[in-house]
Amino acid sequence: MSDVALKESGSTTSRAALSDAALGHLVLRLVLGINIAMHGLTRVGDPAGFAQGIVNGFAQTPLPEWSVRLFGLVLPFLELVTGVGMLLGWRLRWFLLLGGLTIAALTFGTCLRQQWETAGLQLFYALAYAWLLHHASEARFTVDAWLARRR
Numbered sequence: 001m002s003d004v005a006l007k008e009s010g011s012t013t014s015r016a017a018l019s020d021a022a023l024g025h026l027v028l029r030l031v032l033g034i035n036i037a038m039h040g041l042t043r044v045g046d047p048a049g050f051a052q053g054i055v056n057g058f059a060q061t062p063l064p065e066w067s068v069r070l071f072g073l074v075l076p077f078l079e080l081v082t083g084v085g086m087l088l089g090w091r092l093r094w095f096l097l098l099g100g101l102t103i104a105a106l107t108f109g110t111c112l113r114q115q116w117e118t119a120g121l122q123l124f125y126a127l128a129y130a131w132l133l134h135h136a137s138e139a140r141f142t143v144d145a146w147l148a149r150r151r
Contacts (some may be wrong), residue, residue, distance in 0.1 A: 022140040025132065029086055029139065030126050036099060037083025043076035050076055061112045071105070078102055086132075089142020096136065100129035 035118045043050045050073030066134065082102065085095035101123045110119045 017141075019138070021135065021138040023136055024143055025138045026141045028128060029089065029132055032099075033084070033086035033126075033133065035082045036079050037087060040076045040078070040080025040083060047073050047076050057113065058109065061109075062110065063109070068109075071109075075102075089139055089144055092139055092142055092144050093136050096129055096133040100126060100132075100133065103129060104151065 051069050054072035054075075055065055055068050061068075078098075082095050082099045085091060086090075086099065096115070103122055107119055107122045107126070110122060
């Protein structure tokens, strides 16, 4: 419903809450949040197995095995927490920043392995994080917004 239609209908619904920007932010945040949370959820059942796969993939890189294993053990939980935080919109700016930094670390590793197609895909994730973070003030359907209204 457009802002004009809301005004004409006499609706008490806040125009700001239903703005195109707020709805667009919601859609992208939900899709990215589900994507990242599911990355983590499907991996937390066997973090050691996941980490070993990462270690195997980085065997030909200069990174020490211990650092790759540690990152592989932490990543599933980091993804799950980041995704759920984005879905809820709780401390949204921090979870978006955490997600952006995580994708930066993943991109670094992907470039070390010279997997340019994957690095290109990760650029889309980075753009989504950057757009959401840049427009975090547009977010209305969040725990943060609900808490702010209660104050």
